Amino acid sequence: MDFPVIVTAIFGAFVVFGGVMGYVKAASRASLIAGSITGGLLLLSAFLISRxxxxxxxxxxxxxxxxxxxxAPSLLKKFKVMxxxxxxxxxxxxxxxxxxxFFK
Structure with a gap:
């Protein structure tokens, strides 16, 4: 498998997981929805790159x-690891x- 596919898929999985954790910890439906959509798009991206x-x-x-x-702006305001x-x-x-x- 290609390295960009792996990196993008891992990022997508972390984003989905983060959305689920935001929902579980803070009952944030916005985190769940945003994490699912953006994570899903990253996983779709990994699939398309593999093709x-x-x-x-x-x-x-x-x-x-x-x-x-x-x-990034949130990180600059409050340095939170997670x-x-x-x-x-x-x-x-x-x-x-x-x-x-892309340029390779």
Whole structure:
């Protein structure tokens, strides 16, 4: 399996898991919905990348950048490891991997 597929799928799984944990811990339906949608899109992106589709890379980049734009400002305001730091680190790794694979 290709490295960008693995990285994107792992990020997608963490996002879905984070949405579920947000719902369980804080009864936040918004976390559950947002995590399920964005995580699902990242998993779809990983599937499309595995099939050789450029659209999968673009989708993964778009969703990852969207998540970074949500969690990076929160990380700067309050330095919380969970979920902010984890999401920023995984998002940066995913974006870097996808950009590298896109121009490769």
């Amino acid at each position: 050789g589709s450029t659209a999968g890379t673009i989708l993964g980049l778009a969703v990852s950048l969207l998540l970074l734009s949500q969690f 979920p902010n730091l984890l999401m920023v680190v995984l998002g940066c790794i995913t974006v870097g991997t996808l950009i590298f694979s």
